[in-house]
Amino acid sequence: MELREVIGRRRSIRFLLPYKPVEPEKIQRMLEAARIASHWGNVQSLRAVVVFKDSASEEVRNALLAPIAGFQIRLAPVVIVWYVETSAVDEQSDRLRELLKAGALGFGEGKEKALEEQIIPIFESIREQFKEPGLNEVDCGQGIAQATLMAFEQGLGTCCLGTPHGEQIRQNLGLPETARVLLLQTVGYPAESPDAGGQRPRQPFERLFHMNGFGKAFPRSQEVVDELKADEMLQAPAPTEWREEELEYLKKALDVKGHGLI
Numbered sequence: 001m002e003l004r005e006v007i008g009r010r011r012s013i014r015f016l017l018p019y020k021p022v023e024p025e026k027i028q029r030m031l032e033a034a035r036i037a038s039h040w041g042n043v044q045s046l047r048a049v050v051v052f053k054d055s056a057s058e059e060v061r062n063a064l065l066a067p068i069a070g071f072q073i074r075l076a077p078v079v080i081v082w083y084v085e086t087s088a089v090d091e092q093s094d095r096l097r098e099l100l101k102a103g104a105l106g107f108g109e110g111k112e113k114a115l116e117e118q119i120i121p122i123f124e125s126i127r128e129q130f131k132e133p134g135l136n137e138v139d140c141g142q143g144i145a146q147a148t149l150m151a152f153e154q155g156l157g158t159c160c161l162g163t164p165h166g167e168q169i170r171q172n173l174g175l176p177e178t179a180r181v182l183l184l185q186t187v188g189y190p191a192e193s194p195d196a197g198g199q200r201p202r203q204p205f206e207r208l209f210h211m212n213g214f215g216k217a218f219p220r221s222q223e224v225v226d227e228l229k230a231d232e233m234l235q236a237p238a239p240t241e242w243r244e245e246e247l248e249y250l251k252k253a254l255d256v257k258g259h260g261l262i
Contacts, residue, residue, distance in 0.1 A: 006149055008233035011196035013157025014260070015250045016188030018075040021054055026154045027078060027187065033150035034143035041123070042095040043130075045088035046140040049081040049173055063172030065165040066184055071256050072159060076186035080147075081169065084140050086131040087178040093120045133180070140182055148185075157190035191250055198238030 001009075027050055034046055051060055053076065064073050064081070073079060099105040100115055123130075130136065144160070151158045163169065166181035175181070190196070206217035228234045251260060 001153070002231065004228065004231040004233040006152060008199070008228075008231075008235050009194070010149065010152045011157075011192075011200065012159040013188075013190045013192055013196055014072055014159050014186075015191040015254060015256075016072070016076050016157055016186065017191050018053075018077065018188070018254065020077065020189045021052075022078045022156065022188055024052075026151070026156060027080075029154065030080075030147040030150045030187075034147040037139070037143035037146045039139040039142070040135055041092050042099050043088050043092050043136070043139075044095070045084045045086065045136045046143040047083050047085045047179070049083075049175070051079045051081065053077050053079075060173065063169055064184060065169055065172075066161045066163045067165075068161065068262065070262060071254075071260065072161065072186045073184065075254060075256075076188050078187040080185040080187060081173065081181060082140065082144055082183055082185060083170070083175060083179045083181045084136045085176070085179055086136065087176070089127055089130045089136075092123055092127065092130070096120060096123070131178075137182065144183075144185065151187060155189065156187055157192070157196075159186050160184070161186065191254065193246060195240060197243040197246070198240045199235040200238050 031048065031050075034048070035044070037046070039045070051064060053061065064079050066073050096105065096115060096119065100111060105111075106115065148158050148160075161184045163181070163184060169181050169184075170177075170179055205220045209218040210216055211218040225234060247260070250256070
């Protein structure tokens with residue numbers, strides 16, 4: 001499957017097969033993909049705790065709190081708790097030195113001296129600011145996105161769930177005080193069809209993106225749109241005509257109570 005089709009076909013999969021375990025090596029590939037994602041200054045603050053439903057203790061399973069779509073947490077064979085380790089910023093100078101030695105930063109004679117005497121002092125002066133929510137979360141998102149695509153490539157379904165109980169989860173899992181929980185990601189084999197009801201609604205392109213200043217919509221070429229449709233990146237919008245019947249079937253098959261929202 002080509003990259004464009006992968007991007008187009010990926011969906012948030014909320015209904016997973018609870019009885020089919022996920023191979024640890026497939027989770028490892030997701031983590032490997034996250035590890036090599038782009039990150040400012042090569043800081044690499046993205047971390048994770050992977051919880052396997054079949055082998056984790058009851059205490060650990062109960063530590064996973066999500067008030068919305070909690071049934072997904074209970075049914076998922078695997079839940080990944082993604083978090084940002086803010087103390088990674090303390091090692092940022094060493095990461096810059098690694099980049100320089102790898103030929104990814106600077107050039108020519110004197111680059112080592114410039115790094116030590118000019119660049120690193122700038123970063124050191126604002127180090128504590130970099131630990132606040134913001135840039136680290138953006139970069140962690142890039143890692144999670146790569147892990148998500150790796151999961152899809154291996155036939156797995158995923159769904160990211162936010163939680164207001166991040167601090168409680170941090171304490172329950174024994175994470176250091178410098179950790180900040182980002183989200184919970186359920187992982188397993190899809191119980192839904194590969195289409196999962198069709199491509200989900202998104203806001204109009206012209207409303208989201210601007211050109212040479214705010215208020216001037218980035219021109220959307222129909223030729224490019226047609227090209228991406230041909231490559232299966234842009235697909236038929238949800239819902240498919242059979243989606244409600246599929247959801248009713250999944251509700252009964254997985255014994256999901258209520259409306260599947262909580």
